[in-house]
Amino acid sequence: MKLHVLSAMFIATCLSAACAPSQEAARVELPVVVDGSRLVDxxxxLGWTIHxxxxxxxxxxxxxxxxxEMHALARLWDLLVPSAVAHPGHxxxxxxxxxxxxxxxxxWIAGDGVELGRAELLVGDYHGCNIALRRADELQAEDPLAGHTAHFAGTASKGGLNVAFTAVLDLDVGAAVIGAPFDLAIDEGSNEPLGVQLRLRDDTSGAALFDGVDFAALDPGDGTAVTIGPGDPAHNLVRRALQSHVFYxxxxx
Structure with missing residues (x-):
């Protein structure tokens, strides 16, 4: 669902209705880019090292x-976005x-550093980010991500065994990552780009994106890559992990 963009004049009207006279809801626009710096082996x-x-x-x-509780700012933002979009933050x-x-x-690999667009934010102390997940229905049929939510390809290594794999993941309509860490105080002078990062392992919890997947058991043994897709038990493991905020x-x- 697209967000509605209001004119500066209308925002001023909203401010007078939603905020106390002493309050100002200043806004900034910051570029949002893909940042692959945290995507390391x-x-x-189960002891597999993922690359x-x-x-x-x-x-x-x-x-x-x-x-x-940021009552005035929250009420203002509810005027800027549909309520169905705003609710997940709560x-x-x-x-x-x-x-x-x-x-x-x-x-996060071929597109590392690509700018996604410019986010509009009210000034304040930020602590989280919600990321809606979808199916990439707009891509050409030959693209491995076409019609799916995620595509990973790489190698799992353990004890001298290297297993090539691909994983194509489908998530339900309306799926989202809720509460990914985003700790930043934003004021009217803020201008730094915001990097969206993915990691394979969360150092705090010890959880890894491919936990529970036994690549040796999936290896066909004929030199071809392991394939993980919808309907596979391994698919269910990874798709659940993909929605966890700890990996973003x-x-x-």
């Missing part, structure tokens, strides 16, 4: 949330007061 719970040659996810709107313990609407393909971060660059 990492181990799983990725391709990592792509089809995403929709990005929402940025302020933690705690599940993450914050109010949605910034967004980058659209449909994107986040490519938004950080200033």
């Amino acid at each position: 990492a181990p799983t719970d 990725l040659d391709s990592a792509r996810i089809a995403a929709g709107d990005l929402e940025f949330t302020i933690q705690g 599940y993450a313990g914050g109010d949605v007061t910034g967004a980058l609407p659209g449909s994107f393909v986040l490519d 971060t938004v950080a200033p660059l």
Whole structure:
């Protein structure tokens, strides 16, 4: 769902109605880019070290949330976006007061550094980001991501065994990553780009994106790559992990 853009005059009217006279809801626009710097080789719970040659996810709107009670700003932002879009931020313990609407393909390897667009954010102390997930129906049929949510290709290594693999993941309509860490105080002078990062392993929890996948058991043994797709038990493991906020971060660059 696309976000509605209001004119400066209409925003001023909203401010007078939603905020106390002493309050100002200043806004900034910041570029949002794909940042592949955190996508490094990492181990799983079964001892496989994962290296990725391709990592792509089809995403929709990005929402940025302020933690705690920001009543006036939250009410103003609710005027800027449809309520169905704004609600997920409350599940993450914050109010949605910034967004980058659209449909994107986040490519952390070939597309590292690509700008997705310019997000509009109200000034404040941000603590979270929600990322809508979708199916990439707009891509050509020969693209391995076409019609799917995510595509990964790489190698799993363990004890001298190297297993090439591809994983194509499908998530349900309306799926989203809720509450990815985004800790930044934004004021009227902020101008730094925001990098959307993906990691294979969360150092805090120890969870890894490919936890539970036994690549040796999946190896066909004929020299061809392991394929993980819808209907496979391994697919269900990875697709659940893909929605976990611990594998994503938004950080200033």
